[in-house]
Amino acid sequence: MADTDALVKAHGVTVRYGPKVAVDDVDFEVYPGEVMGLIGPNGAGKTSLVECIEGLRRASAGSITVAGLDPVADRAKLARVLGVQLQDSVYPTRIKVFEICDLFASFYPDAEDPEVLLEEFQLSDKRKATITKLSGGQRQRLSLVLALLGKPEVVFLDELTNGLDPQSRRSVWKGLKKRNKAGLTIVLTSHYMDEVTNLCDRVSVLIDGKVVVVDTVPGLLATYGSQAVANVEDASGEASLEDVYLYLAGADAVPADQTEGA
Numbered sequence: 081m082a083d084t085d086a087l088v089k090a091h092g093v094t095v096r097y098g099p100k101v102a103v104d105d106v107d108f109e110v111y112p113g114e115v116m117g118l119i120g121p122n123g124a125g126k127t128s129l130v131e132c133i134e135g136l137r138r139a140s141a142g143s144i145t146v147a148g149l150d151p152v153a154d155r156a157k158l159a160r161v162l163g164v165q166l167q168d169s170v171y172p173t174r175i176k177v178f179e180i181c182d183l184f185a186s187f188y189p190d191a192e193d194p195e196v197l198l199e200e201f202q203l204s205d206k207r208k209a210t211i212t213k214l215s216g217g218q219r220q221r222l223s224l225v226l227a228l229l230g231k232p233e234v235v236f237l238d239e240l241t242n243g244l245d246p247q248s249r250r251s252v253w254k255g256l257k258k259r260n261k262a263g264l265t266i267v268l269t270s271h272y273m274d275e276v277t278n279l280c281d282r283v284s285v286l287i288d289g290k291v292v293v294v295d296t297v298p299g300l301l302a303t304y305g306s307q308a309v310a311n312v313e314d315a316s317g318e319a320s321l322e323d324v325y326l327y328l329a330g331a332d333a334v335p336a337d338q339t340e341g342a
């Protein structure tokens with residue numbers, strides 16, 4: 081697919097914090113309707129990159145557009161297109177679940193019905209609870225409800241299912257797959273390789289601020305599977321995405337254009 085078709089286009093993005101280069105000349109493209117996974121070790125630069133794309137942080141260098149919009153200059157317009165999972169520290173402290181849903185819904189001309197979303201993500205019985213009284217997993221699900229309320233074209237989900245019980249994870253995956261089938265583009269960061277395998281059409285591996293490879297899960301397994309399995313001490317059977325990830329994270333960066341079959 082040509083780059084011009086991409087919904088998210090980030091080119092040469094660099095993020096510096098003083099002398100620290102957190103994101104180093106990264107190209108990152110996401111096409112309409114795909115689920116893109118962004119994986120990498122703690123501190124690899126995932127959040128810094130995603131925050132630039134969301135318009136929450138200005139890149140030190142590089143260019144970014146989302147649906148043709150500049151995330152910083154066109155932030156108000158971008159809010160109609162982009163759904164972002166928020167950290168709960170940004171919520172007003174005493175607000176109740178249904179109140180924050182109604183507030184967020186009021187920002188959009190054609191929002192989803194909050195009650196339907198609360199039901200879908202098993203929060204209906206918590207609708208009158210204040211946010212501070214929710215468990216960590218319930219807050220995670222509320223942040224997803226709020227990200228989806230405005231019927232975005234693309235949603236960015238940061239460690240979406242951290243702390244969720246297996247049942248909740250499955251219902252979150254199901255809800256996302258349903259929306260993806262209906263056209264929602266999804267970018268997610270995750271440390272759970274089963275989640276990435278289950279949900280993502282393509283995966284970008286970010287290590288030390290650089291994207292070392294972008295491929296489908298089967299593509300990654302085909303290219304790196306045998307080396308990855310050889311890298312596992314008590315290897316038995318087929319390589320998993322986790323084996324490949326551990327192999328890549330432990331190996332020196334492999335430029336995408338030098339990998340076999342890339």
Ligand SMILES: Nc1ncnc2c1ncn2[C@@H]1O[C@H](COP(=O)(O)OP(=O)(O)OP(=O)(O)O)[C@@H](O)[C@H]1O
Pocket residue numbers: 097100102120121122123124125126127128129
């Ligand atoms: N505001 C900041 N000021 C200074 N350094 C920062 C700041 N934010 C992040 N960093 C540093 O930049 C690097 C990348 O951090 P970032 O949070 O983007 O990584 P990450 O891949 O999202 O990590 P994690 O998986 O732990 O969430 C880290 O070394 C981090 O310490």
